[in-house]
Structures are given as C-alpha cells and as structure tokens.
Amino acid sequence: MVSWSDPPSPRLRRLVDELDEHGVDLDVENPLDRLVAEEIDYALHPLIHERRVPTYGAVIAPTVDRSRWRKTTNLEVTSRSLRDLQRSDARRFADGASSWLVLSGDGAQKLAVFDRPASSERDVVVMVDAFGAAIVQRHSSGTVRYASEHGVMRWDGMSWHREPLVTRWISAMRTWGGNAQHSLATLLAFAVHDLGARGIGALLIMQNTLTSSPAFEQRMAEPPPLDIAVPEDLTPLRHVLAQIDGAAVFDNSGILRQIGVRLNPSAAAVADVDGHRGMRHTSGRRYSFDDPESIVIVVSEDGPVTMMRNGVILGRTDAQA
Missing domain, CATH: 3.40.1700 (YojJ-like (1)
Incomplete structure (x- = not known):
C-alpha cells in the first residue's frame, strides 16, 4: 500500500x-x-x-x-x-x-x-x-x-x-413556495442523475397549478399519478420516458399529470423566442415563454440538462450549450 x-x-x-x-x-x-x-x-x-x-x-x-x-x-x-x-x-x-x-x-x-x-x-x-x-x-x-x-x-x-449541484439552480425559484421548490429540486435531480446519466432524452414541465394554463395537445391517456418524491415511482417513470416522444407534465407537488403531450407555441413565442439547439429544446423554451410560471427541464440524449423559465435559460450542465 x-x-x-x-x-x-x-x-x-x-x-x-x-x-x-x-x-x-x-x-x-x-x-x-x-x-x-x-x-x-x-x-x-x-x-x-x-x-x-x-x-x-x-x-x-x-x-x-x-x-x-x-x-x-x-x-x-x-x-x-x-x-x-x-x-x-x-x-x-x-x-x-x-x-x-x-x-x-x-x-x-x-x-x-x-x-x-x-x-x-x-x-x-x-x-x-x-x-x-x-x-x-x-x-x-x-x-x-x-x-x-x-x-x-x-x-x-x-x-x-x-x-x-442542482441546488444552485433552485435559487432562481424563490417565488415558489417551499414544497414546490423541494419538488422542483427532486425533479431536477432525477433529470440530471437518472435520465441524463442514462442517456434518456426527455422534456419535463413543472407547472405552477395556480396560474398555469396548458398550451399543449394531449395525445395519450392520463397516466398514473406517479410521485417524483417516491423512490418506487421513479423506475416506471424512467421506463416510460425512455419509450415516448412529447413532454411529461407535473404539478408543483411533483405528481405526473400528463405524458406524451405535444406543445403548441403561440405566434408570439415563435416570433420572439429563437430556436435553441434541437426541436426538443426549442419547443420547451417556447412553452416556457407562453407559461412563464412553469419550469421546463430538457434532457438531451447525450446527457446535458437545461432548465428554462419564461423563455430564458436558468441553468445547464454543459457550459458549451
């Protein structure tokens, strides 16, 4: 030794x-x-x-x-x-x-x-x-x-x-309540250390249910209410996200509400929000513009994770993004 x-x-x-x-x-x-x-x-x-x-x-x-x-x-x-x-x-x-x-x-x-x-x-x-x-x-x-x-x-x-550490990004969410911040931190950790680490691309939306108005097209039946805070729920959540296109929508307590949805940007979002990287990032960024109280998390298939709000990038795990 x-x-x-x-x-x-x-x-x-x-x-x-x-x-x-x-x-x-x-x-x-x-x-x-x-x-x-x-x-x-x-x-x-x-x-x-x-x-x-x-x-x-x-x-x-x-x-x-x-x-x-x-x-x-x-x-x-x-x-x-x-x-x-x-x-x-x-x-x-x-x-x-x-x-x-x-x-x-x-x-x-x-x-x-x-x-x-x-x-x-x-x-x-x-x-x-x-x-x-x-x-x-x-x-x-x-x-x-x-x-x-x-x-x-x-x-x-x-x-x-x-x-x-995902906690560095959460400071941008001080306007959300403590429970919602905890749910967001848990969802972000899942995106970075579970989906991103496994190369599973995904588009995750956490809505502030008090003010959010959906701007998407529901294409799949309502999913089971998987809870991001329950470890046993993460395996089926990860498994389904690896097999679908479209976004997964969570309420601000971390419960899965919709899955496989198609985001429909407004004309203003298309005009005012430039494309960013690929289709998944552009779609997520424009949705965050239309629903400014929501948080959008985009996981690339090659691992990097980006968090957006109100059309603005709040944080990303790859400095070259």
Whole structure:
C-alpha cells in the first residue's frame, strides 16, 4: 500500500491536473485529497482478473454517524472490519452497489454492506448527502464517478463531464413556495442523475397549478399519478420516458399529470423566442415563454440538462450549450 510519505506517481499527478481543468481542486500533498485521487485512479484502472473488469465503490471520510445512514437512505447497513487487509486487497470486496469500502483519513477501513443494491448515479448523490462523504464508483457500465458536496464528475470512457449541484439552480425559484421548490429540486435531480446519466432524452414541465394554463395537445391517456418524491415511482417513470416522444407534465407537488403531450407555441413565442439547439429544446423554451410560471427541464440524449423559465435559460450542465 502506498504511504503518505511516498511521492505521488506521474499518473496520479496527471489525473489531478486533468480534474483541475474541470474545476475539481485536489491537492496530492493533502492526505485526504490524495486518498480521493488514489481511489479515482484505481476506479479508472482496476485490476483485471481473467478478462473481467470489476466494479468498485468507496465511501471516503464520512462525517455522519453510521447509525443515521438508514434514516436518509432507507438502506439496512452492516459493517465488516477490514483492518488487517491492505487497501489493494480490501478493494476486492467492494462492488460499488451492495458493498462499499469505507475509508477514513486516518487510514481506517471497513466494508459497508447494504441490504439491496444502490448503484445508480441518483443513489450515489443521495449517499453523498446522507453520509457526508465523497464517493468514488466504477459502475457496471464502465462509467467512473466521483461525487462530493460540490457535484458529480462522470468519466464515460473518453472524457470527464461535470454535473453541478442542482441546488444552485433552485435559487432562481424563490417565488415558489417551499414544497414546490423541494419538488422542483427532486425533479431536477432525477433529470440530471437518472435520465441524463442514462442517456434518456426527455422534456419535463413543472407547472405552477395556480396560474398555469396548458398550451399543449394531449395525445395519450392520463397516466398514473406517479410521485417524483417516491423512490418506487421513479423506475416506471424512467421506463416510460425512455419509450415516448412529447413532454411529461407535473404539478408543483411533483405528481405526473400528463405524458406524451405535444406543445403548441403561440405566434408570439415563435416570433420572439429563437430556436435553441434541437426541436426538443426549442419547443420547451417556447412553452416556457407562453407559461412563464412553469419550469421546463430538457434532457438531451447525450446527457446535458437545461432548465428554462419564461423563455430564458436558468441553468445547464454543459457550459458549451
């Protein structure tokens, strides 16, 4: 196992420099930052056995007491001691789904075992908040993630993509009530860390039901009232969105009300709101102009997410959009 007194390898320094170019500042002279960098490096270059590339997951420097993890995640968590193992050997027990290597800045290490898999990007983001930790994961898809309180860095095999914290966008919605803001934050997190992370394109509308007047054509029967705040409802919601065109409409409590709808922009919207990227973005932006109290979230098939209101882009996850 590498000791803190050993100089960082050239590969580790290159990784740190690469992350720095994307706004992630890790100091390899700081023991905790170096621990994070080493775990990201391992996730990118795992040990291959009999042509099998293993998955992996590490929870780094949790600050929340383990007795409180279940309350936020609804996971039953049991611990196994790994104190006699080198970190290189301890990693073999952590699959980044049901079992995770828990590393402390003082060198202590344990294995956390969950009663069910938690491997999606949405799961990882929840765990960052619940554990007060940084998380490194190599997913079965080959995607490598580094998640912290600053957002998610995602390596897709070719380049890094940074997803900022969605809470930074919610400040633009101070005119909405607290419950509506919470629903919007949940919907936005679903768009970024579930749909976008899986490459599922979608057009999501959250209406302020007190003032919104629909400007769309309903083409499908009324869907079941799936609730964005109920984890069990997210799987069928994601599945249907992957199979339809048109927009999904939610009320401001996060309940799905319409799906597969065709948006019909007004003449003023067509005249005053320029096209933006593709048809999905243009349609969503013009709808937000016609219904200025609504929020429109557009998820591109290649991952980036854009949030709009009143014809204006409030935030997006790709700076080059």
